[in-house]
Amino acid sequence: MKNCLRLMLLIGMLLLALCSGVYAGEAPVASLEALTDVQKYNRAIHIMAMLLVGFGFLMVFVRKYGRSALTATYLLVSVSIPLYFVKESLFAPAAPATIIDTLILAEFAAASLLICAGAVLGRMKMQQYLFLGILFVPCYALNEWLVLNGGLGLISGKVVDTGGSIVIHAFGAIFGLAVAASMTTRQEYETAIESDENSDKYSLLGSMVLWVFWPSFCAALVAPADVPKTGVNVILALCGSTLATYFASVKLRGKISAADIANATLAGGVAIGSTCDLAVPGSAFMIGILAGVVSTFGFAVIQGKLTDWSKKVDTCGVLYLHGLPGLLGGVVALFVASGINVGAQLTGIMVTVVTAAVTGLVSGKVLAVMGRRVAPYVDAEEFDGEEGEEDVVMAIAAEEPIA
Template structure:
């Protein structure tokens, strides 16, 4: 499962960010850079935060896995400003987000006892609104009506869709690796698969209906087919297969409607340029998942869930009747509210820091990794230089 999460982080997300025609290399390369930096920085921050009394930083496999979850949070967030920030800004972005993520994760677990095995609140909600906070501060008026280089090609779309399939295949591991028992892990794997599968079928159906001519939008397919995995993460070991199927359908619907109508509304009304549509894939399905967890907790019983879930998540409080289902539902809602507020405020502060002149790249040529790389690509395409001549020219 560690290997599966590793593949999602560096292959799935990297390929998914390669959809822009002149930023495919940038999307993959910067994903590789930020992923490595975020993992190492997370090991330091988490080690200090949780083990500062021991004066040690633990480097077990589970610690590296926790660091990779923090890195995923950063890589989702940077999608909101992809192509509009330099690598120095992205590194600073990551350095600012990781400590806040660790503090928020500690708060929602210690004080609200949140049930969130797949990180719907702690990872997806947090990363989404942190990234949107930064994106709103870094708003570029000249990009109101898009940019000539903000386009895709058949090759870049294919690479991005391959990334979606990688994420789709390995998502059950992502949602189940932190399960406390084997039974809970099996439930999480099966339920995540059902949510992803139902979301994919819903994506094909709804996308063709919205088009009017029966055509399927590749943007919808690249994103909404994963929305079920985001939404089901919070209840993957708690819900029934039928419920997982329904959550996947609803999450995919909200994701598609977000791309179709809500993104343009946010861009017009609050000047928010969400480059990768993280609000549609992570924010809206995250809200669907949070609401579903509240409904499931209030409608279920402790006997239904068994000792493999609630009693292990919350200890003996249930046995002593000191923590009710209503308390847990309120805890879920409070965890969402705290995460939303901390991530958005942290995003605004980080955005203001990134706007300082010492961090802003002087070039305004958006959606290019480096100008010289683009020129080298044009030279080889036009003149078919051999490799050695190509390198000398660059």
């Protein structure tokens, strides 16, 4: 299996090299268009900060798995962006995108992949994260084609999803949950996911980085004239979800939960995505409040009950940060966007859910063939250092490895 992985990576690099000439011959653009591309580049760098620093540190809340979480983030981003460029080169869209547009679209794919990986964080070997990326990007591109580009004629009309509530957040979350459904073992279910004061602080740092740069994520590809309005809407939605998270967390738990503050505060950015360039400030703020309440309720009430009922583990709670708020954003578009095609919007949501669930289940079965970790949620199995080594030794001694 390792040889197969190396071969697939080699083939991917060769394809990227063969296709690299597609952008080499781009004609010079007019000065105004060049300025627009420079502005897009700046937002693309903001998104890269979200991917590596934001998502990376958000996922270090697992106390003994921080080094692995950050390394997996590096690898997932590094495999998904080149793969998306290969896809664009082999299957050129009807309206060719500029190279900076393609970079941003590739970053969107990477963000969706990181969301997906959050569902199974701590329960895969490092090379399995790479293989997850190889499996995920074609599935993500397929859904993107079906929902946003009218692939196979399944959707007759435009799906409103500017900032990716549906095709980025909901797809990544449902795909990851399907993978988790295929791979979660009894030992993983019974192993507690530990956090402490320090790991929570780093997770909150990652959340703040995501919060700061989220307006650039949603405004990355909107028309220049709509960038200010989009940014304001996203900030107000994030403010709404942050305030709602605080009050809901105290109401539902009795005290503030660091997990709620690190995650549910971002739900407004997820939910406003579909209509980030269409909403007015008041509706954006209300969308954020609603998303914050839904997300916090998910973390505080639904997560424990659903885990016990299904015996499946969603490590980062992607269903409650990205899945439910993403679907909420897609549905809210029906009431916010004027002249929306209701049938197309609802069909786009359904196609995304089905595509993510089916491809995720299949991908989980494929990943399971590569074996399992001896002990979940610890660095020591693959990293130097003593932290977590006792968990690995105990798992081996008990002769209950995941494999």
